Amino acid sequence: VLCKIACMSRSRFYQSFKQKLDCTPLALQQQLRIENAAERLKAGESVSQVCFSLGYANLSHFNRRFQAQFNMPPSLYSRKNISH
Known part of the structure; x- marks a missing residue:
C-alpha cells in the first residue's frame, strides 16, 4: 500500500525507506x-x-519484543514508570 502511495515498486520503496530511515517499514511499525x-x-x-x-x-x-527495545520486561517497566 505504501509503495502505491509513493508511486514506487515494492523493491524500490523498501530500498529508499531503508536508506533514509535505516530500518524496514515493518521494523519501524x-x-x-x-x-x-x-x-x-x-x-x-x-x-x-x-x-x-x-x-x-x-x-x-510481546514480552520478548518489549524487552529487546527497552532492556527490561514490560512488568518491570510498568512498575518503574507508573504516572501518579
Missing part, C-alpha cells in the same frame, strides 16, 4: 507499536491488556 505499549503501561494499563489490545496474540512474544 514494530518499534512504534512497542513505544505505544510503553506509553500505555506508564498510564497504568496492565501488561496483558496492552499486549492483546495492540494485536499481539502471545504474551511471551
Whole structure:
C-alpha cells in the first residue's frame, strides 16, 4: 500500500525507506507499536491488556519484543514508570 502511495515498486520503496530511515517499514511499525505499549503501561494499563489490545496474540512474544527495545520486561517497566 505504501509503495502505491509513493508511486514506487515494492523493491524500490523498501530500498529508499531503508536508506533514509535505516530500518524496514515493518521494523519501524514494530518499534512504534512497542513505544505505544510503553506509553500505555506508564498510564497504568496492565501488561496483558496492552499486549492483546495492540494485536499481539502471545504474551511471551510481546514480552520478548518489549524487552529487546527497552532492556527490561514490560512488568518491570510498568512498575518503574507508573504516572501518579
